Amino acid sequence: MKWYENGVIRQQWMLLLLILVMCLIQGFQMFGPEGADDRFMAVPLEVTTSWQAVRSGDATIDDGSTFLTLISNTFLHGGASHLVFNLLFLWIFAALAVELLGTRWMLVVYFLTAVSGSLGHILLNPYESHQLLGASGVVMGFEGLYLGMAVRWRLPDPHVFPIARPIPPVNLVVLTVIGISFDYYQLVERFQSNVAYGAHLGGFIVGLFMACFVVPRPGLAEKR
Numbered sequence: 001m002k003w004y005e006n007g008v009i010r011q012q013w014m015l016l017l018l019i020l021v022m023c024l025i026q027g028f029q030m031f032g033p034e035g036a037d038d039r040f041m042a043v044p045l046e047v048t049t050s051w052q053a054v055r056s057g058d059a060t061i062d063d064g065s066t067f068l069t070l071i072s073n074t075f076l077h078g079g080a081s082h083l084v085f086n087l088l089f090l091w092i093f094a095a096l097a098v099e100l101l102g103t104r105w106m107l108v109v110y111f112l113t114a115v116s117g118s119l120g121h122i123l124l125n126p127y128e129s130h131q132l133l134g135a136s137g138v139v140m141g142f143e144g145l146y147l148g149m150a151v152r153w154r155l156p157d158p159h160v161f162p163i164a165r166p167i168p169p170v171n172l173v174v175l176t177v178i179g180i181s182f183d184y185y186q187l188v189e190r191f192q193s194n195v196a197y198g199a200h201l202g203g204f205i206v207g208l209f210m211a212c213f214v215v216p217r218p219g220l221a222e223k224r
Contacts, residue, residue: 014103015094018110019087022135025075026083037076041131042069044122070118071111076133086135093142095160096172100149100218109210113141113203120202132196137203143176144204148211153221180204 009016029037047070050063077083097106117137146169149155155169180200217223 012095012098015091015098015106018094019091022075022077022083022087026077026080029076030080038131039065040069040072040076041133042073042118042122043131044125044128047118047122048126071114073118073131073133074114074135074138077135078133082134086139089139090135090142092160093139093146093172096146096158097142099158099160100155100220101215105215109141109145109207110138112210113138113144113206116206117141117196117199117203120200120205121196121198123202124198132199134196134199136196137199139203140180140200141203141207143179144207144209145211145215147173147176148208149215149218149221152211152224153217154224155218156220 025037046066050059050066053059053063077086094106094110097109114135114137117140118132120137121132150169150173157168158172
């Protein structure tokens with residue numbers, strides 16, 4: 001199958017650009033100056049402190065920069081395997097968002113779930129000084145979006161390159177449910193891990209909310 005068949009590049013150019021940016025940033029993280037990416041990672045304690053400064057009326061420009069890390073951290077990853085795993089699922093579910101809703105909605109969902117995913121982790125760990133990075137909260141946001149749309153409407157079989165044949169929507173729904181159930185179990189049982197399960201849940205909840213109450217019915221979808 002060629003990339004130009006079905007207009008893959010023409011339809012998904014913005015998503016491909018986001019993926020390219022993440023890959024270039026990963027290269028900089030690996031080969032650039034050590035620690036140069038630290039200021040773009042979200043640190044729960046710093047975000048909490050900046051929020052307290054806003055509430056007390058003592059906020060500065062530096063506090064604004066701290067809040068921007070709620071988004072910037074999603075473009076960073078802890079290594080090649082972390083990047084590849086996240087990009088695989090980001091491609092599948094974000095590409096479905098583009099197919100069904102268009103590029104603008106995909107970007108809206110990306111940035112909203114980036115913030116909600118980061119906040120989900122920070123709310124559960126408000127005074128931790130560890131660094132948060134990775135697009136997994138965004139990935140779960142798109143999974144929540146697809147799950148909500150699949151429950152709300154009858155969706156067409158998705159065609160996501162390079163998958164050779166259409167996949168029944170129920171298969172992707174099952175994959176999503178298994179993933180979020182595992183995250184919830186890990187969070188409830190308080191397993192010690194470097195995985196930000198709170199970010200997964202924060203992104204998923206907002207993605208699901210948008211599917212249920214915000215996004216319009218896709219033109220290719222049918223009412224149930």
